[in-house]
Amino acid sequence: MDGQPRYLWVADLLRRPILDGELEPGSRLPSRSRLARTYGVSEQVSRHALRLLVSEGLVEARPGSGYYVRTVPQIHRFSRTDRSSGAGVDPLQRADLGTRTETVCGIVARRLELRDGVRVFRTSCLGMADDMPVALHTAWEPAALTQGTLRTPADAEAGTSVLQRLGAAGVAIDRVVEEVGVRPLREPESSLLKLAPGLPVLVVERTHYQGRRPVETSDLVGSIDHCRLLYRLSLARSPKREGR
Amino acid sequence: MDGQPRYLWVADLLRRPILDGELEPGSRLPSRSRLARTYGVSEQVSRHALRLLVSEGLVEARPGSGYYVRTVPQIHRFSRTDRSSGAGVDPLQRADLGTRTETVCGIVARRLELRDGVRVFRTSCLGMADDMPVALHTAWEPAALTQGTLRTPADAEAGTSVLQRLGAAGVAIDRVVEEVGVRPLREPESSLLKLAPGLPVLVVERTHYQGRRPVETSDLVGSIDHCRLLYRLSLARSPKREGR
DNA sequence: AAGTGGTCTAGACCACTAT
DNA sequence: TAGTGGTCTAGACCACTTA
Numbered sequence: 321m322d323g324q325p326r327y328l329w330v331a332d333l334l335r336r337p338i339l340d341g342e343l344e345p346g347s348r349l350p351s352r353s354r355l356a357r358t359y360g361v362s363e364q365v366s367r368h369a370l371r372l373l374v375s376e377g378l379v380e381a382r383p384g385s386g387y388y389v390r391t392v393p394q395i396h397r398f399s400r401t402d403r404s405s406g407a408g409v410d411p412l413q414r415a416d417l418g419t420r421t422e423t424v425c426g427i428v429a430r431r432l433e434l435r436d437g438v439r440v441f442r443t444s445c446l447g448m449a450d451d452m453p454v455a456l457h458t459a460w461e462p463a464a465l466t467q468g469t470l471r472t473p474a475d476a477e478a479g480t481s482v483l484q485r486l487g488a489a490g491v492a493i494d495r496v497v498e499e500v501g502v503r504p505l506r507e508p509e510s511s512l513l514k515l516a517p518g519l520p521v522l523v524v525e526r527t528h529y530q531g532r533r534p535v536e537t538s539d540l541v542g543s544i545d546h547c548r549l550l551y552r553l554s555l556a557r558s559p560k561r562e563g564r
Numbered sequence: 565m566d567g568q569p570r571y572l573w574v575a576d577l578l579r580r581p582i583l584d585g586e587l588e589p590g591s592r593l594p595s596r597s598r599l600a601r602t603y604g605v606s607e608q609v610s611r612h613a614l615r616l617l618v619s620e621g622l623v624e625a626r627p628g629s630g631y632y633v634r635t636v637p638q639i640h641r642f643s644r645t646d647r648s649s650g651a652g653v654d655p656l657q658r659a660d661l662g663t664r665t666e667t668v669c670g671i672v673a674r675r676l677e678l679r680d681g682v683r684v685f686r687t688s689c690l691g692m693a694d695d696m697p698v699a700l701h702t703a704w705e706p707a708a709l710t711q712g713t714l715r716t717p718a719d720a721e722a723g724t725s726v727l728q729r730l731g732a733a734g735v736a737i738d739r740v741v742e743e744v745g746v747r748p749l750r751e752p753e754s755s756l757l758k759l760a761p762g763l764p765v766l767v768v769e770r771t772h773y774q775g776r777r778p779v780e781t782s783d784l785v786g787s788i789d790h791c792r793l794l795y796r797l798s799l800a801r802s803p804k805r806e807g808r
Numbered sequence: 809a810a811g812t813g814g815t816c817t818a819g820a821c822c823a824c825t826a827t
Numbered sequence: 828t829a830g831t832g833g834t835c836t837a838g839a840c841c842a843c844t845t846a
Contacts, residue, residue: 325834351812362836375619376748376762383813384843397743401797444625474818483799499641499793500744500787502766504620510583519766520788522746544746544764551742553645555727569815596832606817611832627832628824812844818837825831 327368331357334369336371338378341475349387351380377545384414396447396454398540400498400524400552404484408457408526408540409447412517417444419474421463430462431527439463443473447542448513452511465491482528482536493536495529497518500549509541510529524549569637570605571612577603582633593623593631621646621789630791635670640698641689644742644768645796647727652701652770652784661756663718665707672704675771675781678773690756690796691786697721699786701741709735709779726780735782739773740789743792754784766791 346400350358350428353368370387373379380390385514396411424440425431432440440460447455459482466472471489483493502520510517581587587726594602612629617623624634640656668676668684676684684704691699701715703726709717713734727737746764754761768784 325835354811364835368834370813372762378748381592383842384811385845386812400795403799435816480836494799496795496797496799498793498797500766500795501791502746502764504622518616520746522744547745549742549744550746551644551740553740553742555647555738556738571815590821595829608818614832623834626825628830629826630831663813810845813842815839815841817839820834820836822834825829825833827828827830 322531324360324452327365327372330355330359330361330366330369331372334373335378335401338373343389345389345391347389351386351388355374360511393545394449396449396542396547397493397548397550398455398542399551399552400526401550403481403496408459408538412447412449414478415446415448415453416478417446419443419472424460428537431525432460432462432534434462438494441466441473446548449546455540455548456509456512457538457540458552459538461536463487476499486528486535491530493528496533497527497529499525501525502544505541513541513543515543520544522549526551570603571609571616574599574603574605574610574613575616579620579622582617587633589633589635592635593633594612595630605639619679638693639792640693640786641764641792641794642784642786643794643796644701644767645794647725647740651705653689653699654784656693656698658692658693658698659692660721660722662715665689668704672781675769676704676778678706684716685710693790695778698790699784700753700756701782701784703732703780703782709733722787730772730779734776735779737772737774739775741771742771743769745769746788749785759787759789764788766793768793 334349343349349370350442352363352366355369356363359366368380372382372388374381378390380388398410411533420442421439422438422442424434425436428440429436429438434440439462441463442458442460443494444456444458446453461473465486466489469475469489471485473485474486486493497502501523503523504511504518505515505521507517510519515521522542522544524541527534528536573593578593585726587593593614596607596610596614599613600607603610614625618625622634624632639720642654655712664686665683667681667687668678669680672684673680673682678684683706685707686702686704688700688702691701692774705717709730710733712801713733715720715729720729730737745767748763749757749759749763749765751761754763759765766786766788770782770784771778780781
């Protein structure tokens with residue numbers, strides 16, 4: 321119990337039975353004052369230990385009630401390799417946030433290989449599960465592609481995939497590139513997802529290409545507790561050739 | 565400055581100039597006692613604010629010296645769709661951790677569709693950049709596949725891919741499934757990666773199949789600050805059929 | 809009404825860095 | 828040697844949940 325900070329020692333003592341399943345999900349942990357008395361530390365130390373467990377996702381704090389072992393959250397798997405149906409939040413219920421026309425800014429402009437200031441459609445939707453937001457999908461495409469047709473994101477029937485929609489407008493998408501990473505949640509997203517800004521979230525930056533030309537790009541932002549990405553890759557023919 | 569906790573208020577005041585680039589990466593922030601005096605809060609409040617920024621990855625604490633705006637970390641992109649070369653940490657320098665024989669446990673057994681207790685080879689390696697560990701790759705395969713041949717993970721020349729190696733042993737891999745997620749770093753991994761246990765890390769669980777039979781499965785664990793995953797998907801033929 | 813988590817104050821010591 | 832971050836103590840008030 322020495323050399324190591326006391327709050328880590330207390331956290332370890334609590335973490336063990338949680339990971340081993342001795343403390344069932346949903347059960348209450350000792351309160352921070354109780355812990356302090358039990359282990360002979362100050363209340364700040366027990367508080368520090370409990371907040372550490374919260375930040376690790378093992379424990380949930382319910383103000384006024386106590387600390388509880390977290391129930392294993394419902395995991396949603398997003399299959400990234402079937403392009404059969406709807407928008408980017410596929411297995412979930414979709415809550416459309418509409419389409420706006422805007423002039424494209426730095427990063428998105430680069431992904432679409434457009435000059436700054438070109439007009440694009442921005443379309444967003446939330447993926448919902450049990451009436452709770454789980455993932456946010458935001459897509460950008462050059463307005464010039466479909467403007468004036470009935471194939472704009474705003475005109476298309478709900479549930480139409482980009483491939484179908486742009487295909488009908490004469491744009492044959494044949495290549496998709498996805499980049500997956502984790503970053504802190506930013507502000508417009510955090511209020512939509514009802515998560516704290518700064519919380520790490522899983523991000524998929526996807527770009528659709530017709531040959532070398534990018535024709536649509538999107539961000540999928542999802543809670544790391546609830547979201548998994550699934551890729552089914554076929555190696556049917558020869559081993560893939562070198563890319564980069 | 566009201567309604568909101570003061571530490572969030574202080575954190576916001578610091579976050580703004582960092583994100584806007586007014587505070588250059590590497591520059592020092594005011595110390596916690598200086599901040600406390602400046603904004604008329606207690607030292608615990610300024611400390612809370614600074615630790616929040618640290619947890620968001622914007623700021624780095626150097627004990628005895630101060631808080632510094634973090635230098636943008638080197639990002640490493642792992643291309644998950646070329647299977648051309650070596651082990652699972654491809655663009656990086658590989659540090660082999662060897663191959664062990666072990667009896668398979670719960671989760672890995674399920675992924676390989678084996679009964680508990682079947683013998684498997686476990687092979688690990690670290691991906692290094694600038695002599696710092698960035699990602700950890702651990703692979704499991706049934707020992708029965710290659711035992712007695714010169715195609716075991718231990719016998720193969722370094723830099724041989726699973727596809728090549730098992731292919732030479734008569735196991736033709738034709739399908740790969742990857743599941744991407746984020747979870748807290750656990751103990752054996754954290755000391756190898758020299759990261760704190762509990763820190764969120766990007767995880768790719770990959771399974772190689774010959775037809776319906778899983779023949780190899782692996783975990784790629786990487787720091788969320790340094791790792792991105794790249795998927796290049798070709799839609800050359802008809803839209804992919806429905807899976808799952 | 810009692811207990812709880814979230815926040816806050818005003819101090820303190822240690823190991824470390826910078827000078 | 829002074830300053831810094833990490834840790835720690837011993838209190839406190841508030842809004843909330845629980846009974």
